[in-house]
Amino acid sequence: MQTLSVLAALCSEPAAWRHGYGIANDTGLKSGSLYPILIRLADRGLVEARWEEEQPAGRPRRHLYRLTPDGLARAKAALAEQALLPHRRPTVAGRRGAAPEGA
């Protein structure tokens, strides 16, 4: 269900570009779990990524992410479906619908 929490974090402000550490803070995920999820989402065209354009002072440029229109629609559907499900262990169908994980 980690993918869902990433989608939820990106969904909260769909227009804003978010950076990895911010999403990690929102979701409580470690970098080793978060980035593979972002990679899969980007591979499937649900998330777009870019580097910060201007070089900020005192720190390296950040890699930024936001949902694509398709990603936003899929994320909303997945989160809505998740909310509808009774609270029990995650189901295969729920996970599949929500989380395009794996290659």
Added chain:
Amino acid sequence: MHRFTGALAGLLERSAGLLPAARREWAEAVLAEAGEVPAGAGRVAWLCGGLWLVAREAVMGRAMRVLAFAAGAAGLAWIGWPGVSSNSATPLNRVYVTGTVVLLAVLPWVVRRYFGPVRRGWAPRAARVGGYVMVLALIAAKAVKDRDGSKLGAYFVIVPGEWVLEIVLLLVIAGCLAGLLILTSQRIRLTRPGLPVGIGAGAVTAGALYALAPLGIGFILFFPLDPESSLGSLWGLVSLALPLATGFLVARLAARDTRPGVLAPARKGCLAASCATATAALLLAVLTSVTIALFPHHVPLQNPPPPSGGGCETCDPNNTVIPPGLRHEYWAELSVGQAGSTAYAALLIAPFLGAGLGALGARLASKSPGTRGRGGGGPHAASPPALSQPLAGWASDTDREQVIGVLKAAFVLGGLTKDELDARAGLALTAPTRADLAALTTDLHHHPRPG
């Protein structure tokens, strides 16, 4: 701490270069964010996550797998290929090395074509890597052992019959590998405990049998209850009891798995036990061969056959006279060459033995109190699996593909005819909802087992 963090960051920066260009920026992204993370344990954990990401992406990438395979093949050739021309095992070893490398390279393509790519998760991948390592180790050790056992090549002529046996053994190994690849592919839905339990039981069996006889056992296997040899009886008992238990256990576990499209418990028990015996035989063959290859002088000397039936005391079984100076060497080499052949013979019959014993175990499991219903599909018949699935919502293409995969698997295992498969796959492609899809697989468990 500061220095350690710096070293980790440097390591991450360098290791990012291992990734293909499209993946490299993700490792760089982790590095760029590291400055945001509070210094100390948090930043160390963040950077370690980045290293994990690199490792994960590098291993999953095709380049790394191809490199690892090439290294394994080169290692096998390095160990197995050399040999003087007077050694009768040399041509045999070369055929083995070539055949194995070709099989290992080609089989995944073939299996992928019919059963889909490797299943998600670390267990199927680990099982595949383990299987490949075992086969490479087996062929390498066997080559060394055969070379040690045929130095007096003139006395160990390889007759056509032996060539046939050796080719059969190579085909059996190919069969085991194909089975492994199929069981770990996406379109076979073995229940979650099935594969680990099968492989685990196989490893335990192999360990027990190896502990009983590290240098292999004579041809006692075929008379497992020989009253004169307690070792042989124990060996036979272990090799029969563990697959039986595996089939029983997996069928019991599988009876609780009510997802649609998963194989029926009896079949899973049968498959898992077959997987257990094949693993056990392969692992045992590896362990025995490596032990013999490393310690050829510890192999007990075979006794020369008694001089009956016209033979002579100084002759080999083919009535060739062995010069007096070579007699000890001759028997030592013959013993090394023939040691371990029981393990290879076991490899030949193990999957079938396992399938039979597993089916028996699964049958016992379905009759024992604690599972409801009768026969292989009993528990499923008692509680329709469809009800345990969330069926709300529209079907996605992923759902459709998955159902088609399940249907194909059912067809392969005899649960569906070709016409039924075609008809249902057509319906699956046009099914609008999840409920429509689920209806296509709910009855698969009720199909009678073939035969």
